[in-house]
Amino acid sequence: MRAVVAENGTLTVTEVDTPVPGPGQIRLRVTRAGICGSDLHARYHADAAADATAEIGYAAFMRRHQRVVMGHEFTGTIDAYGPGCRRRWRPGRAVVAVPMIRHGDDVHLTGLSAAAPGAYAEYVLVAEAATFPVPRGVPPDVAALTExxxxxxxxxxxxxxxxxxxxxxxxxxxxxxxxxxxxxxxxxxxxxxxxxxxxxxxxxxxxxxxxxxxxxxxxxPPADAPALFRAGLDALAALRRVPGLPWPAVMRAATPRGxxxxxxxxxxxxxxxxxxxxxxxxxxxxxxxxxxxxxxxxxxxxxxxxxxxxSSGYSPPEFHDALRLLARGRVDPRPLITDVVPLAGVPAAFDLLASPGHHAKILIDPHL
Missing domain, CATH: 3.40.50.720 (NAD(P)-binding Rossmann-like Domain)
Incomplete structure (x- = not known):
């Protein structure tokens, strides 16, 4: 299959092996993938991120010299199941997934580890347990922004x-x-x-x-300590002139916050x-x-x-909440999408996003 491979800061469209789903895994045919700011950072600064994650026990974050297929924001359709899956959805069903996958006892971050190729490709593997069906009527451009x-x-x-x-x-x-x-x-x-x-x-x-x-x-309003002191003393004096008033409770309740x-x-x-x-x-x-x-x-x-x-990342309930907000139309993320490019357009898209202008979220359609 075709994929975008990052290595030493260079992005190359090339042929790689089509992934084979293992136990509890699903292979998705990618319909959309998003370019994330984390991907922009990882292109050149992966080693710094890898050093930091290694300190908290995760040693598999991508390194700059490794060949990595990035892409952790994505949606796709079910293409094949691995052994041991519950097979809850039919092939062709649109889904999204939390981008984490297990290989044996090890869990990897999809698209941010050489051991877990991401969605800048025609196909990607996901964990069935971390997969959620996309409600009917939610287009791929919107579903891809769940992450x-x-x-x-x-x-x-x-x-x-x-x-x-x-x-x-x-x-x-x-x-x-x-x-x-x-x-x-x-x-x-x-x-x-x-x-x-x-x-x-x-x-x-x-x-x-x-x-x-x-x-x-x-x-x-600027921080003005003298004004704050005066206001506090004036309020204290005024409240304590009122007989029987529980002035401590009133002051606590009235204390403004920024x-x-x-x-x-x-x-x-x-x-x-x-x-x-x-x-x-x-x-x-x-x-x-x-x-x-x-x-x-x-x-x-x-x-x-x-x-x-x-704040870092999210929990599975927050991922599910985000998908529900999109499905119910409570949030319309389409203004964020400023372009959709094929795999061949990914290197140029990275360069555009590195210099903030009018672009926000550029999506990838691997089958364009």
Missing amino acids: PLSVARRAVNHAEITRRDTAVVIGCGPIGLAIILLLRAAGVRTIIAADRAAGRRTLARTCGATHIAPAPWPHL PVVFECVGLPGVIEDIVSHAPFRSRVVVVGVCMQPDTFRPTMASNKELQLRF
């Missing part, structure tokens, strides 16, 4: 955001845009989207952002920029994957009582 929407779903869950909170999304690539879609679906009223690329700011507006800007800070900031860039310096400019008591959810060492000022984060929460 990135799952990443966004987890980030929004981490945020514990309410409709009244102000959301700030920094970085309007596919994950940032997916977060905006989910925030809008959840009824969040104020969504500030920031990106240096004008085209991506336009996409953010289309996805539901209420304010767009190259940087979000002019839209938010916005929820989603960091979706993943470059050095972005967290420090947020720590420097975010209002008091902001919650910061770090979704972007920074591949280089970085620094920020803990004393400033403490001064403002910021909460930093790091």
Whole structure:
């Protein structure tokens, strides 16, 4: 079969062996695969990611020198079952799958391991237990975005955001845009989207952002410690003048909290920029994957009582939730899709996405 192979930063369309499903595995005929920001990073910085995952016990993350078929965002139709499968769906049924597969006792990340070739190919193997049928009426372009929407779903869950909170999304690539879609679906009223690329700011507006800007800070109140001190003392004095009033409970309930900031860039310096400019008591959810060492000022984060929460991947229930949102039309991710290319167009698509412009999510149709 034809596939795109990454090796030493070079992407080549070539012939590889068609995979044979093993126990509990299904072979899918890929209908769409998405190019992810993680793939862009892994093309050149796979070794740094592999070193980090090895520290937590997973030593099979792809290395730059290895020949790897990437692609972990995908949908396809059932082509063949391996031994021991339940065969719950007929051949030809459209499905999506959590991109993890077992080989013996080892579990591998599909598309991010030399041992688990991904969906930049005509066929891909998936675990039957991690496979979900695509509801009727959901086209392949939409179904293929289940995986990135799952990443966004987890980030929004981490945020514990309410409709009244102000959301700030920094970085309007596919994950940032997916977060905006989910925030809008959840009824969040104020969504500030920031990106240096004008085209991506336009996409953010289309996805539901209420304010767009190259940087979000002019839209938010600055951290002003003297004003905060004065307000606290004034409120304390006023409340304690009321006989019998449970002023501690009132003050606790009335204490304001800052916005929820989603960091979706993943470059050095972005967290420090947020720590420097975010209002008091902001919650910061770090979704972007920074591949280089970085620094920020803990004393400033403490001064403002910021909460930093790091989000990675998703759980199977969040993957299932994302698919349900797509099936019910609660979220329409089609504005994210800016192109569909054949396998031969993948190298050029990687180069386009490496320089943010108007592109967001480029999908691959391996059979074009």
